Amino acid sequence: MLKIENLQARIEEKEILKGINLEIKPGEVHAIMGPNGSGKSTLASVLAGREDYEVTGGSIDFLGKDLLELSPEDRAKEGLFLAFQYPVEIPGVSTTNFIKTAVNEKRKYQGLDPLDAAQFLRTMKEKMKLVQIDQSLLSRSLNEGFSGGEKKRNEIFQMAMLEPKLAILDETDSGLDIDALRIVANGVNELRSSNNSFLVVTHYQRLLDYIVPDFVHVLYNGRIVRSGTKELALELEEKGYDFIKAEVEKETV
Amino acid sequence: MDVKTILQDTYTASSSAQSGLSAFQQENWTNFSNWGLPALKHEEWRYTRIRNLFSDKLIAGQHQLPAKETISSFMLPGLESANSIIFVNGYFVHELSHIQDDESSLIVKSLETASNDEDALFVKQNLGHSARYHTDGINALNGAFAAGGVYMRVKKGKSLTAPVAIYHFSDSSNGLRFSQPRVLVNIETGAQATVVEHYINWGSGDTLTNEVLEICTSQDAVLNYIKIQDEGNASSHTGTTHIRQLAKSLTHAVTITLSGNVVRNNLNMVMEAEHGESHMYGLYLLEGETLADNHTIVDNAMPHCYSNELYKGIMDGHSTGVFNGKIFVRKDAQKTNAYQSNKNILIGSNSAANTKPQLEIFADDVKCSHGCTIGKLDEDALFYLRARGISIENAQALLLHAFAMDILDQIKDEHVRTFADKLISNRLSFTI
Incomplete structure (x- = not known):
């Protein structure tokens, strides 16, 4: 599904990703963990195509296509989805109208007819249940005045509507209480299948109690320094990131 | 023939000594002759060049009228049976206009008629008040042709059942058409009206419209005013909407500019009584080589008035948006609340925005604020x-x-x- 090889990226003059290698196969859930400033969110942004970052080396293959050659919108239409760490508030654009536009642009890209109003409404109602999101929220301006939990649920709702092949969740757990976290995680789990994959970027192990990953990677200083199974996350939770930092520094000496 | 001669001939042909307007027209013609058209060195016209719009190919004066069906085809959807006032080439055409509201609520007649009947005193006292704020040749030029204008009165305590839509048709089929509509509106005590203006370039040539609209609101009157400009980029426009709040009243103005080669809108709110309230909103959406210039004035002469103003602009291509917002708070106008904001988004890499708030405050107990932004998406x-x-x-x-x-x-x-x-x-x- 996704194959990242020796990916390097920087913002302005600062090098952030210093050679990332990662392969995700259909149906797999990968978690990327790491201390603050290790490059987790940068990786998510580079995958989604944010132009603030300059890719200086390496390659990303997504379903046989060179991802780096695609615009952000085409990446989305090819089946990549980024759940934002900080969903943007956009006054004046209704959530429903926005999602309808996104869904139909994707359908057009796939050579399908746009959903008519009734079909769209039916799909929307179905997906709303998944994340327990209210109709009244969707008729409001996109994310404007939403609580932290509402914003994150709205991200998962959009994901459900767009049915991506690869979803990247960038610190989706940040700022959520346990109830909201459970709702969000349930939504994600409902969408898991053998055809689609997830890349869960998180600082804390907490989310991984609910979204159980197949693989866990530790990102530190722009590189993946450890990979393992879900037990690695538990070890990190127990020992903190300092033990990884210490080990990495010992190795490089 | 040069421009001056063309205008002189049209003026001579259209002015009549019997009219109650003749002195007014005469005075304005003299002023225009002395002042000429404003140049860029005129402080109020710094960004907006209009002299070159007056070519010697300009066609003024009345011409053939459009068919009724033509008029109908340009009506605002949903307002087909509302009150409509039709101007053709700057001249009010009574027989093409349609007044839906009863005569006990709404009177519409030519300005010339009004200057000779029971409304003569009102006309005499209020026509031309905008010239106090615009001592320039362009306002005077319109005044010289006031005989073609319309007068409208909304009667005491009446609330109109439908908006009054003013349609300005300019026939450009024979070349650059110059139109000078003049409107005087009297909204009496407790009356309520919505006035909508719409402009149509009827032909494939260029048009230039120089309009003056003056409105007076009386005690407890409510006025909603909407100006929609989408004539196409072959049309230029200089217009003044001058609203006097003679007593405590509420006015609400929205100006939408979607096209036009060179567009200059003056909007004045003269707060002449205590507790007046006015709202001014504007949107300009420009592209190509066009320019839209909104100059607004809020003149607070009396205490306890409230005004709020928000203008927004989106400039694409090589277009230029200009905003100049003046707020005067005179010595006696204590407790004035006046707010102003202008926000611009530049889309085109060669587009520009010029914005200038101008507050002149002579009272010491007032709340005034202004802000402007120019940015990208x-x-x-x-x-x-x-x-x-x-x-x-x-x-x-x-x-x-x-x-x-x-x-x-x-x-x-x-x-x-x-x-x-x-x-x-x-x-x-x-x-x-």
């Missing part, structure tokens, strides 16, 4: 939309439409708002 918002698969063009259109919504929402008449929204959506070329 929010990159984070744009990326968010694109990351959902929305094309950059549609993402821009969605954000620009949202930006424009603040102003669109201020149009209270549903039909007019829907119409304006459609024009804006078409312009932003939103496609799926």
